[in-house]
Amino acid sequence: MATDFKSIPIIDISLLLAKCDDPKMGEDPGVCRVVKQLDQACREAGFFYVVIFMHKGHGIPESLVNEVKRITHEFFDLTYEEKLKIKLTPAAGYRGYQRIGENVTKGIPDTHEAIDCYKEIKQEMYGSLGKPMEGCNQWPLNPPNFKSLMEEYISLCTDLSRNIMRGIALALGGSPYEFEGERAGDPFWVSRMIGYPGVSIANGQAQPENDIGCGAHTDYGLLTLVNQDDDITALQVRNLSGEWISAPPIPGTFVCNIGDMLKLFSNGLYESTLHRVINNSPKYRVCIAYFYETNFDAAVEPLDICVRRTGGTAKFCRAVYGQHLVSKVTTNFVTP
Numbered sequence: 001m002a003t004d005f006k007s008i009p010i011i012d013i014s015l016l017l018a019k020c021d022d023p024k025m026g027e028d029p030g031v032c033r034v035v036k037q038l039d040q041a042c043r044e045a046g047f048f049y050v051v052i053f054m055h056k057g058h059g060i061p062e063s064l065v066n067e068v069k070r071i072t073h074e075f076f077d078l079t080y081e082e083k084l085k086i087k088l089t090p091a092a093g094y095r096g097y098q099r100i101g102e103n104v105t106k107g108i109p110d111t112h113e114a115i116d117c118y119k120e121i122k123q124e125m126y127g128s129l130g131k132p133m134e135g136c137n138q139w140p141l142n143p144p145n146f147k148s149l150m151e152e153y154i155s156l157c158t159d160l161s162r163n164i165m166r167g168i169a170l171a172l173g174g175s176p177y178e179f180e181g182e183r184a185g186d187p188f189w190v191s192r193m194i195g196y197p198g199v200s201i202a203n204g205q206a207q208p209e210n211d212i213g214c215g216a217h218t219d220y221g222l223l224t225l226v227n228q229d230d231d232i233t234a235l236q237v238r239n240l241s242g243e244w245i246s247a248p249p250i251p252g253t254f255v256c257n258i259g260d261m262l263k264l265f266s267n268g269l270y271e272s273t274l275h276r277v278i279n280n281s282p283k284y285r286v287c288i289a290y291f292y293e294t295n296f297d298a299a300v301e302p303l304d305i306c307v308r309r310t311g312g313t314a315k316f317c318r319a320v321y322g323q324h325l326v327s328k329v330t331t332n333f334v335t336p
């Protein structure tokens with residue numbers, strides 16, 4: 001349950017990563033320290049920063065973290081005509097480029113453009129459940145190595161998220177592998193490369209338009225990794241009394257937050273916290289958001305361990321992740 005947090009905690013997960021392949025990791029004192037911090041952050045804010053740390057092959061090189069932002073700026077700098085070559089359509093499984101104003105949150109067009117990518121869903125893979133999302137990603141040919149960079153980045157984000165989820169599973173009082181197997185052993189993922197135009201400066205006067213880059217929403221799956229531009233504060237997180245708390249960029253970190261499926265698994269012990277984006281700076285801002293999800297066809301219900309810790313009653317009904325995603329994706333777009 002979210003509280004009146006005033007800032008978002010920073011967690012160094014290197015001791016967790018060092019032991020994440022050890023089945024006895026739950027007994028390690030260093031892991032326990034990280035797990036405690038994860039538990040507190042997930043209960044109080046549903047948001048935390050993780051320090052990206054390379055340890056025995058775990059983590060993501062900072063050069064790649066920066067390179068994906070740089071190449072995303074390069075893509076959004078292209079003409080509309082060029083960008084529309086990979087236009088998002090329902091027939092393409094909602095994969096590809098959407099113009100500014102095409103994504104809608106709670107009925108209001110968002111001031112952002114984006115490329116949406118999803119793990120591939122082959123034809124008939126999940127029957128009617130997966131049909132709307134079937135397809136391959138539409139990658140731009142320009143800039144040339146966009147696809148290979150993003151695929152490498154996404155694969156490292158998947159590994160990192162699995163390892164953070166092992167810590168979160170321990171934090172909930174389970175085994176490190178609660179979120180593997182039938183629940184999220186074949187994790188679905190979503191990645192959005194997002195661009196938010198800066199505010200224009202007219203007549204030599206800054207005119208903060210308070211344009212909403214992305215309206216208040218929660219994320220849909222388990223865990224989100226936000227890789228944002230270094231010099232603009234735009235992401236805001238809502239605390240219990242309704243104040244918007246900024247999540248400024250901290251170089252060398254990702255912002256992590258909890259999605260709807262983890263709220264459900266945890267029986268509300270952890271919240272999928274509302275957040276929004278307002279870019280009031282004159283500079284164009286990019287963000288690479290990576291969403292780590294359950295198996296596409298996972299039936300998600302409160303874990304017994306969490307039900308016991310929250311008074312013995314399940315607060316949520318079972319939900320199928322793929323249905324939740326499809327209901328969002330099929331209502332997120334308007335044709336401007």
Ligand SMILES: N=C(N)NCCCC[C@H](N)C(=O)O
Nearest residue numbers: 104105106190217219220332
């Ligand atoms: N895959 C995720 N989580 N995407 C987040 C997008 C949030 C905005 C969307 N229009 C909405 O209203 O949900």
Ligand SMILES: O=C(O)CCC(=O)C(=O)O
Nearest residue numbers: 192226228235277287289
């Ligand atoms: O741009 C950001 O910092 C966050 C974007 C976001 O919340 C989302 O795409 O779900």
Ligand SMILES: [Fe+2]
Nearest residue numbers: 217218219275
């Ligand atoms: Fe989000």
